[in-house]
Amino acid sequence: MDMLADSFPMLLRGLGITLLLGVVSFVLGSGLGALVALARISAFRVLRGAAIMFVSVFRGTPLLIQIMIIYFGLPQLGVQLEPVPSAILALSLFAAAYLSENFRGGILGVDKGQWEAASSIGMPYWRTFRRIIFPQAIRIATPAVGGRFIALMKDTSLASVVTVVELTRVAESIGNANFRYMEAFLMIGALYWLINTLLSVGQGMLERRLGKAYA
Amino acid sequence: MTKPPIELTGIRKAFGALEVLRGVDLSVERGEVVVLMGPSGSGKTTLVRCMNLLEEPDSGHVRICDCAFSCGTRSDRRGRARLMQRARQQTGMVFQQFNLFPHMTALGNVIEGPRQVRNLPMAEAVALGERLLDRVGLVDKRDVHPSRLSGGQKQRVAIARALAMEPEVVLFDEPTSALDPELHAEVLEVIQELAGDGMTMVIVTHETHFAREVADRIVFMDGGVVVEEATAEAFFTRPSKERVRTFLRLVDHSGALVDAPAPRVGEEAV
Numbered sequence: 001m002d003m004l005a006d007s008f009p010m011l012l013r014g015l016g017i018t019l020l021l022g023v024v025s026f027v028l029g030s031g032l033g034a035l036v037a038l039a040r041i042s043a044f045r046v047l048r049g050a051a052i053m054f055v056s057v058f059r060g061t062p063l064l065i066q067i068m069i070i071y072f073g074l075p076q077l078g079v080q081l082e083p084v085p086s087a088i089l090a091l092s093l094f095a096a097a098y099l100s101e102n103f104r105g106g107i108l109g110v111d112k113g114q115w116e117a118a119s120s121i122g123m124p125y126w127r128t129f130r131r132i133i134f135p136q137a138i139r140i141a142t143p144a145v146g147g148r149f150i151a152l153m154k155d156t157s158l159a160s161v162v163t164v165v166e167l168t169r170v171a172e173s174i175g176n177a178n179f180r181y182m183e184a185f186l187m188i189g190a191l192y193w194l195i196n197t198l199l200s201v202g203q204g205m206l207e208r209r210l211g212k213a214y215a
Numbered sequence: 216m217t218k219p220p221i222e223l224t225g226i227r228k229a230f231g232a233l234e235v236l237r238g239v240d241l242s243v244e245r246g247e248v249v250v251l252m253g254p255s256g257s258g259k260t261t262l263v264r265c266m267n268l269l270e271e272p273d274s275g276h277v278r279i280c281d282c283a284f285s286c287g288t289r290s291d292r293r294g295r296a297r298l299m300q301r302a303r304q305q306t307g308m309v310f311q312q313f314n315l316f317p318h319m320t321a322l323g324n325v326i327e328g329p330r331q332v333r334n335l336p337m338a339e340a341v342a343l344g345e346r347l348l349d350r351v352g353l354v355d356k357r358d359v360h361p362s363r364l365s366g367g368q369k370q371r372v373a374i375a376r377a378l379a380m381e382p383e384v385v386l387f388d389e390p391t392s393a394l395d396p397e398l399h400a401e402v403l404e405v406i407q408e409l410a411g412d413g414m415t416m417v418i419v420t421h422e423t424h425f426a427r428e429v430a431d432r433i434v435f436m437d438g439g440v441v442v443e444e445a446t447a448e449a450f451f452t453r454p455s456k457e458r459v460r461t462f463l464r465l466v467d468h469s470g471a472l473v474d475a476p477a478p479r480v481g482e483e484a485v
Contacts, residue, residue, distance in 0.1 A: 121307075
């Protein structure tokens with residue numbers, strides 16, 4: 001109990017940083033992922049190619065390597081980022097690659113007849129996308145996107161290698177201080193689990209709400 | 216305007232190696248009801264989809280009201296897209312699978328075009344939507360989503376949605392084929408009423424009785440060409456081609472047979 005009381009402020013701070021990394025990267029990653037998904041289904045070959053390349057690179061390499069390249073590698077090119085921005089940048093790019101595929105799946109999962117019905121009443125492409133396709137694509141993509149958010153929350157622990165003092169780093173320092181590694185890591189593990197359980201519950205609620213819009 | 220609202224000349228369309236339309240000429244006069252019949256794979260669905268350019272022919276000319284297209288020429292993409300939108304606003308389409316927007320209510324489906332494409336004010340669009348839902352007998356379902364409607368009700372909402380653009384022509388692609396038999400009548404009745412009101416329509420259907428009652432002209436297709444064109448009366452009582460007689464024998468005995476492969480009896484005249 002002493003251990004918990006002593007480290008409580010540190011824990012709270014670590015929790016805050018972990019949530020910051022996860023939420024900000026998810027938001028940025030979603031925005032970028034949506035653009036990549038649109039590029040991937042666009043009629044322009046160059047855009048499609050760029051999107052395919054982006055997804056291939058950021059899904060095909062370990063997140064840890066991406067973080068290290070951004071934090072340790074970029075300074076050689078004169079770009080020096082603080083640890084937290086480095087981690088957020090890497091996590092956002094990584095999430096965008098996966099999320100773009102989730103979004104693309106959602107868009108392609110909407111029945112082709114919906115496009116046809118919209119164009120049969122003379123609706124232009126973008127308006128069809130916004131009014132007809134997007135609302136349905138979101139619903140289809142929600143389970144996969146929710147899963148990706150949870151995975152991203154856990155991936156934030158890799159930010160510890162570039163000295164970001166988030167939960168995992170906090171666990172290490174608590175363990176280092178008193179050699180009670182088991183307790184420290186179990187406690188932090190439980191915290192990740194708690195965060196993600198709450199996210200799952202939220203996702204379930206969102207899915208039910210989106211489902212209601214159809215009945 | 217005395218020109219026919221729909222005029223197709225020399226329409227050809229292939230999907231890969233499969234030639235679906237092999238030179239079709241067809242025009243539809245104002246106020247006319249044309250029924251397209253023919254065995255599966257004869258090209259009638261593709262033809263009706265060419266009439267609002269959901270399918271773009273490989274070659275030939277399509278004129279939809281005041282919009283004329285020469286197909287097979289790659290020119291001015293943006294101008295073409297705009298022209299296509301205008302053409303589609305003048306033609307309504309009713310699909311086999313309804314294709315209602317599932318995230319919108321019945322009324323929402325009907326007023327989507329008036330609101331988003333015709334830019335009608337909300338009150339006016341709603342008044343129009345309610346009038347049309349009333350016309351298809353579903354005004355009490357205005358706030359219901361498609362998932363709570365029967366197939367027949369869905370198709371009637373889809374008809375109201377097509378009418379909401381106040382089109383010159385309404386195209387029907389097998390409007391009852393996805394419905395249970397007992398639901399056909401409610402949809403066919405609505406179409407028949409439209410015919411009574413003088414709406415120009417092109418209908419792809421296998422329903423012989425309905426076709427006979429509603430059609431001014433029947434166009435029979437097989438193998439991607441028009442094989443016979445006649446008034447409904449003449450088509451059913453004295454078809455001139457053996458192929459048509461065979462087809463009618465098949466569909467008359469059992470509605471289930473209509474999707475059997477094309478009867479390949481008289482291969483003579485194409």
